[in-house]
Amino acid sequence: MPAASPSLYAGVVVDTPLTRVFHYRVPEELSSRLAPGDRVQVPFAHRRVHGVVVSLTPEPPIDPAKIKPILSASPEAERIPPDILELTRWIGNYYRCSWGTALAAATPAGIKHDKHLVRRRHVRLLIDPGEAEEQAGKLASRAPQQAATLRTLLAVLSEEEAPGGLLHLDHPRLDGVVNPAALRALSARGWLALGDTEGLPPAETSFPEVEKTITLNPEQAAALERLLSALDQGVFAPFLLHGVTGSGKTEIYLRLISRALAQGKSALVLVPEISLTPQTVSRFRNRLGDLAVLHSRLSDSGRAAEWRRLRSGEVRLAVGARSALFAPLENLGIIVVDEEHERSYKQETAPRYHARDTALVRARLAGAVALLGSATPSLESWHNVKLGKLELLSLTSRAGPATPPRVEVIDLRQEWADVKKPTLFSRDLERHLGQCLEKHEQAIIFLNRRGFHTQIRCGSCGDVLFCAQCDIAMTHHRQAGKIRCGYCGEEKDVPELCPACGSPALKFGGSGTERVEDVLQRIFPRARTLRMDSDTMTNRDSHSQALAAFAGGAYDILLGTQMIAKGLDFPNVTLVGVLMADAALGRSDFRAAEHTFQLVTQVIGRAGRAAKAGLAVVQAFQPGHPAIRFAVEHDYAAFVAAETQDRARHSYPPFGRLARIIVSGRERRQVEERAKQLGQAARKTMPGKYRLLGPAPCEVERVEANFRHHLLIFAPDNRAIATWLDAMAIKYGEDGGIRVILDIDPASLQ
Numbered sequence: 202m203p204a205a206s207p208s209l210y211a212g213v214v215v216d217t218p219l220t221r222v223f224h225y226r227v228p229e230e231l232s233s234r235l236a237p238g239d240r241v242q243v244p245f246a247h248r249r250v251h252g253v254v255v256s257l258t259p260e261p262p263i264d265p266a267k268i269k270p271i272l273s274a275s276p277e278a279e280r281i282p283p284d285i286l287e288l289t290r291w292i293g294n295y296y297r298c299s300w301g302t303a304l305a306a307a308t309p310a311g312i313k314h315d316k317h318l319v320r321r322r323h324v325r326l327l328i329d330p331g332e333a334e335e336q337a338g339k340l341a342s343r344a345p346q347q348a349a350t351l352r353t354l355l356a357v358l359s360e361e362e363a364p365g366g367l368l369h370l371d372h373p374r375l376d377g378v379v380n381p382a383a384l385r386a387l388s389a390r391g392w393l394a395l396g397d398t399e400g401l402p403p404a405e406t407s408f409p410e411v412e413k414t415i416t417l418n419p420e421q422a423a424a425l426e427r428l429l430s431a432l433d434q435g436v437f438a439p440f441l442l443h444g445v446t447g448s449g450k451t452e453i454y455l456r457l458i459s460r461a462l463a464q465g466k467s468a469l470v471l472v473p474e475i476s477l478t479p480q481t482v483s484r485f486r487n488r489l490g491d492l493a494v495l496h497s498r499l500s501d502s503g504r505a506a507e508w509r510r511l512r513s514g515e516v517r518l519a520v521g522a523r524s525a526l527f528a529p530l531e532n533l534g535i536i537v538v539d540e541e542h543e544r545s546y547k548q549e550t551a552p553r554y555h556a557r558d559t560a561l562v563r564a565r566l567a568g569a570v571a572l573l574g575s576a577t578p579s580l581e582s583w584h585n586v587k588l589g590k591l592e593l594l595s596l597t598s599r600a601g602p603a604t605p606p607r608v609e610v611i612d613l614r615q616e617w618a619d620v621k622k623p624t625l626f627s628r629d630l631e632r633h634l635g636q637c638l639e640k641h642e643q644a645i646i647f648l649n650r651r652g653f654h655t656q657i658r659c660g661s662c663g664d665v666l667f668c669a670q671c672d673i674a675m676t677h678h679r680q681a682g683k684i685r686c687g688y689c690g691e692e693k694d695v696p697e698l699c700p701a702c703g704s705p706a707l708k709f710g711g712s713g714t715e716r717v718e719d720v721l722q723r724i725f726p727r728a729r730t731l732r733m734d735s736d737t738m739t740n741r742d743s744h745s746q747a748l749a750a751f752a753g754g755a756y757d758i759l760l761g762t763q764m765i766a767k768g769l770d771f772p773n774v775t776l777v778g779v780l781m782a783d784a785a786l787g788r789s790d791f792r793a794a795e796h797t798f799q800l801v802t803q804v805i806g807r808a809g810r811a812a813k814a815g816l817a818v819v820q821a822f823q824p825g826h827p828a829i830r831f832a833v834e835h836d837y838a839a840f841v842a843a844e845t846q847d848r849a850r851h852s853y854p855p856f857g858r859l860a861r862i863i864v865s866g867r868e869r870r871q872v873e874e875r876a877k878q879l880g881q882a883a884r885k886t887m888p889g890k891y892r893l894l895g896p897a898p899c900e901v902e903r904v905e906a907n908f909r910h911h912l913l914i915f916a917p918d919n920r921a922i923a924t925w926l927d928a929m930a931i932k933y934g935e936d937g938g939i940r941v942i943l944d945i946d947p948a949s950l951q
């Protein structure tokens with residue numbers, strides 16, 4: 202027996218809902234190099250599972266005879282950095298999920314499930330297809346395998362429309378078809394290159410950026426100076442940058458990040474949804490050079506490749522949506538959360554973290570500057586300014602020559618009464634649109650509803666066509682010739698008869714973007730309209746390509762849903778039309794007014810962003826509602842004052858904290874019963890002045906055939922929520938066909 206070296210034991214967190222840390226023995230061959238953050242494979246309940254080492258001790262924490270060994274460990278280059286370990290632990294505690302669940306969300310699948318050695322191989326043709334074809338012909342008799350392989354590659358490359366492109370060898374048409382020896386031989390001839398650099402990030406559309414030397418205006422300069430001095434100090438400093446749309450916030454991010462990179466630090470930029478903000482990404486790349494773009498449409502291997510580039514320090518700037526928060530950057534100088542008010546920062550599956558709030562925690566752990574930016578800050582962040590938790594920086598006017606757009610409000614009730622019928626375009630909006638087109642300027646038309654008609658009602662029995670699985674009206678999509686459920690995606694042919702009574706008298710009503718396109722076509726037959734909604738934007742690059750085409754002047758009108766509300770900066774857009782600004786006000790969510798205010802402000806802000814003056818026409822049924830009125834008046838402070846009163850009166854967030862418990866299942870009675878029990882447990886343990894709403898059915902009670910009921914618990918602060926939840930001692934997860942979910946700081950109450 203070799204001389205016994207001192208044993209080492211590792212605390213390992215595995216990807217399960219179990220909150221415990223499990224202990225394993227470190228085998229000798231790993232003992233010199235294993236460290237917290239290493240991913241390992243361990244035996245777990247007769248299986249092999251992935252886990253992450255979170256601690257190492259020389260003492261066996263339990264009877265050493267019962268401790269099993271670690272089976273394998275990832276290379277040091279893939280070690281999860283210490284602040285991500287700490288951050289995920291915080292997420293587990295705060296959002297009440299297991300550390301393992303949080304760690305799993307923080308590690309890209311391509312890294313997590315990498316078998317350490319298996320790399321995705323690819324091949325690229327180095328000669329042109331014509332020559333390859335010729336060579337294949339010559340090889341056919343001498344080396345039939347090579348000829349066949351070459352021909353297969355050519356066929357797949359042309360199918361993929363990627364003659365100069367790269368093919369992964371696990372491509373379904375190649376896997377097991379092409380001969381590895383033949384590939385090597387072809388590569389030795391210099392005709393093709395084999396590699397394993399993993400999927401390259403998809404090509405990005407670049408937007409023409411007008412080269413301009415920008416001199417910061419005094420407000421921008423003051424904000425930047427404050428931020429730079431915080432950055433230079435190298436300690437945690439959280440800011441809220443409140444700048445009206447087009448005030449030059451992005452310009453500040455760029456300069457701040459540029460300084461951080463020059464100091465050898467790294468930087469992280471979170472944006473709400475990367476596919477919706479290709480322009481922003483393009484600006485960052487143009488100004489700051491190489492960066493890692495992390496978005497949901499990257500392949501696993503592409504994401505893993507970006508993760509490795511960041512981990513190795515090859516790139517020090519990451520831009521991405523929510524989960525980019527976990528980018529493995531060391532020596533972090535700055536985290537920017539752009540459009541910090543966006544709901545998409547909240548993850549709606551476990552771990553249900555809010556990326557904006559968690560970004561503040563990461564910045565604190567890293568001693569970095571945290572910069573939350575918005576034209577319409579969330580009430581939560583505004584409240585944090587009042588509490589002194591965020592330092593406020595303001596940009597009150599548009600940057601450069603641009604002035605805020607003029608806004609005209611149309612009262613749709615009046616308009617419809619005047620013209621004696623419901624119309625999508627008021628007379629005023631139609632006139633302005635006509636003028637805009639005549640001047641060869643561009644317009645943006647916004648309606649937050651998809652489809653052609655949004656409702657189908659039977660004229661005989663009055664029934665509305667609902668999804669069979671969800672409590673939601675089916676939408677009519679005329680082009681596709683289908684009716685569709687916006688929740689579960691269920692699709693059916695358009696019925697000719699009422700499914701309830703058999704009458705043919707079906708009435709189609711309510712308008713979505715598809716119908717608006719149709720109407721536009723009729724009023725302005727020569728105008729070129731680009732419609733963007735999740736029906737038309739289906740493949741990987743369609744967003745950025747479509748937006749680039751619009752930017753390049755290939756269209757006159759951009760029509761769309763909320764997809765077009767954010768981050769777009771087109772100098773030739775001088776008119777914005779909001780068709781039904783208050784469409785979402787009726788929702789039973791205490792944030793409905795806030796969301797409406799934000800959306801309307803953002804959309805209006807797309808007009809007149811450069812030298813040409815902008816006009817926004819806002820149509821609404823309740824133009825006097827604070828959410829509409831103050832958006833139209835560009836008066837954030839007045840909206841916040843009105844909204845704050847409402848929230849405070851009901852102790853809704855930000856006045857106190859909210860947690861939501863959702864019960865769902867196939868059997869309505871069981872769901873009701875379980876929700877009632879939880880309600881009783883909550884009432885019994887409820888401390889004095891706290892509040893409980895429900896149990897009650899969710900706004901849309903049934904989704905994908907599951908009934909959903911919820912409880913909302915309100916307490917003064919997070920600790921109070923935690924104590925209360927502890928006292929309730931609820932078992933979350935699935936049990937007997939009933940699922941119980943906990944959502945801390947829920948963003949949606951649907």
Ligand code: ADP
Nearest residue numbers: 415416417418446447448449450451452600601
């Ligand atoms: P925001 O991020 O606040 O919406 P941007 O940073 O996108 O604003 O700026 C809006 C437009 O104004 C951009 O085209 C930007 O290049 C330009 N811009 C920003 N700052 C200035 C400035 N000080 N002078 C002139 N133009 C500016």
Ligand code: ZN
Nearest residue numbers: 659662699702
């Ligand atoms: Zn009927």
Ligand code: ZN
Nearest residue numbers: 668671686689
């Ligand atoms: Zn459905």
